Amino acid sequence: MQSKPTTIKEIARILNISPSSVSRGLHDHPSIGAVTREKIKQLAKSLNYEPNKAAILFQKGKTYTIGVILPELSEHFFSIAISAIEDEAMKKNYTVIFAQSHDRYELEVKLVEKMKNQRVDGLLVSISKHTCNFDHFEKVNSFNIPVVFFDRIPPLKNVHYVASGLESATVKAVNYLLKKGHRSIGMINGPGTLYASEERKDGYKQAITFNRLKFDPSLVINCDLTEQGTIDAAEKFLKHKRKPTAIVAFNDYVALFLIKHFKKMNVIDDFDIVSYANLPIISYLDHAPVASVEQYPYLQGQKAVNILLDLIHSPNTENQAYYNTIVDADLIVNETNY
Amino acid sequence: MQSKPTTIKEIARILNISPSSVSRGLHDHPSIGAVTREKIKQLAKSLNYEPNKAAILFQKGKTYTIGVILPELSEHFFSIAISAIEDEAMKKNYTVIFAQSHDRYELEVKLVEKMKNQRVDGLLVSISKHTCNFDHFEKVNSFNIPVVFFDRIPPLKNVHYVASGLESATVKAVNYLLKKGHRSIGMINGPGTLYASEERKDGYKQAITFNRLKFDPSLVINCDLTEQGTIDAAEKFLKHKRKPTAIVAFNDYVALFLIKHFKKMNVIDDFDIVSYANLPIISYLDHAPVASVEQYPYLQGQKAVNILLDLIHSPNTENQAYYNTIVDADLIVNETNY
DNA sequence: GAAAACAGCGCAAACGTTTGATTAATTTTG
DNA sequence: CAAAATTAATCAAACGTTTGCGCTGTTTTC
Secondary structure (H helix, E strand, O other), X not given: OOOOOOOHHHHHHHHOOOHHHHHHHHOOOOOOOHHHHHHHHHHHHHOOOOOOHHHHHHHHOOOOEEEEEEOOOOOHHHHHHHHHHHHHHHHOOOEEEEEEOOOOHHHHHHHHHHHHHOOOOEEEEOOOOOOOOOHHHHHHHHOOOOEEEEOOOOOOOOOEEEEEOHHHHHHHHHHHHHHXXXXXXXXXXXXXXXXXXXXXXXXXXXXXXXXXXXXOHHHEEEOOOOHHHHHHHHHHHHHOOOOOOEEEEOXXXXXXXXXXXXXXXXXXXXXXXXXXXOOHHHHHOOOOOOEEEXXXXXXXXXXXXXXXXXXXXXXXXXXXXXXXXXXXXEEEEOOOOO | OOOXXXXXXXXXXXXXXXXXXXXXXXXXXXXXXXHHHHHHHHHHHHOOOOOOHHHHHHHHOOOOEEEEEEOOOOOHHHHHHHHHHHHHHHHOOOEEEEEEOOOOHHHHHHHHHHHHHOOOOEEEEXXXXXXXXXXXXXXXXXXXXXXXXXXXXOOOOOOEEEEEOHHHHHHHHHHHHHHOOOOOEEEEEOOOOOHHHHHHHHHHHHHHHHOOOOOOHHHEEEOOOOHHHHHHHHHHHHOOOOOOOEEEEOOHHHHHHHHHHHHXXXXXXXXXXXXXXXXXXXXXXXXXXXXXXXXXXXXXXXXHHHHHHHHHHOOOOOOOOOOEEEEOOEEEEOOOOO
């Protein structure tokens, strides 16, 4: 009942040739005659030969495996991104292993170490919310394992990354609201420490001043992204002397809390909301955001993995160039509103 | 700048002992003296020695890797399940590799083959919608690689699986609606080929007859789970001579389409809807389902991986017992309705 | 027609680790 | 005190594949 996988040695024994010839034959090496080559290939097929990957990996010192570390797989953005990574890696015959940092710095450090020990050929990372120190990645680099960051990227110069252009997307979002006639626009931003918050704020400012309006800092409220934090921010807007008529929410979760609260307060119709997409079904809500910033997680995943494979295959000479790829985010106007 | 990982050989050379002693020393083999053992361990630590996994795998013929094949990672249920699988495997020092079948039978076959070639120690599978033939799993079994199915399981006796008890959960759901006073309850079921459809139907029937009501087959409509299919089913209910006042939807997507259509038709208030949870934020909808069947994906993932590890570690003698684990699903009444 | 080129294949080492068999030195036993 | 047992370490093979080098015998070249 139990089968043992066929090996090159076995094929060699049956054909009365050397294992090396079999290996070369299977790889179309020129120094193997066409007749022998075909015999080898035929027998291999009929015996259902499959190269023992473990042996090849070991021999070549390559694993044909890329590691992915991200904060939380259950977040829609990441589940789509890793889906893309897997699809793309699969095409190139690479295997993906992954692990979640659950947004904890110490765990992330351990995972990076583990991936290194697994001898992954390269690493794709979206850093945890609380990662401020990046030495663990330096260590990986010193083992000549390339690292590409995506989405949540560190504020460093000398790294490869793929991220979305949140600043220009925010400009688009605010412009859209301005064009709709809004003159006082609020923004519920994330914690000030996040790079993503900075980008949103900069985009907001840029759009406001470009349209010759005055930037009012009190209209941009930092928030811890919890439900309570969102409610607090909402209340500030409701009591604001220049009560906004539109709000840019940090993400769909915030938008959700906001909508819930505004409905409860019976003021939902006083606001147009724009958000950054990460909950696919939010557009089904009754008072869904009028527009969403789409960050194309699938595309980001694709680009990140392709860059990584590039780095893996490029000669490991000192390549001084760093890939800094921005995936343009688009403003999607929600058509299903009725 | 570039480091080469430390090997056992190097440690042996430095300490002037044989590689085998180093290996045994690191593994606390009794035939290595305490002094030597400590010297070995110290040097290993200071040189940052990490065993070359590829070499060990190769040598032992084990990979300490489990493969996961599932239809679609972006489905919430699966993203949670694989998250659990990863967490649990991580604890036991196993690595997870995964691939998506995208609900295509041929791809699934290929992936199973690929996993086999990767020499995974075990396989966790949620089968594709269109898989009716299961020979590809037999093949894996013949290589002594255990397979545990979860959630979407094949209708076979001699397999290990973890799945949720949809039948009894459906009984609970229908009972709940009956207790709320509904006397005509519709069900939008999936395709008849799916085992999950059968279970739902059986549960429905059971609850109805147990409550001494007559089972009306025309109130259970099979549907292809698309938006149009859902609309067609909804229309049938609206024109039904015993127009139902409550509907059990196959899943949250169907519920979503249903709600959308009923709102458009302005009949949303005529219905109570119960669904099977897979969209976390559906409860935020204005006319959300009054209750949801929770299938505990995290728990299912956990159980599945633990069973698999059991099988991997159990002596590969003919273990005639099959793990058939049912994770009870619960009816969660949606409190946020107001 | 001798030298050079080439086609077709085998030999052997290498990758890092584990492990059964073996040896040598020491200690225990009767 | 010789024989037996124990301790501590080494040797060598093995896992499956790849690859540089070397070896034949044939064909081409001038």
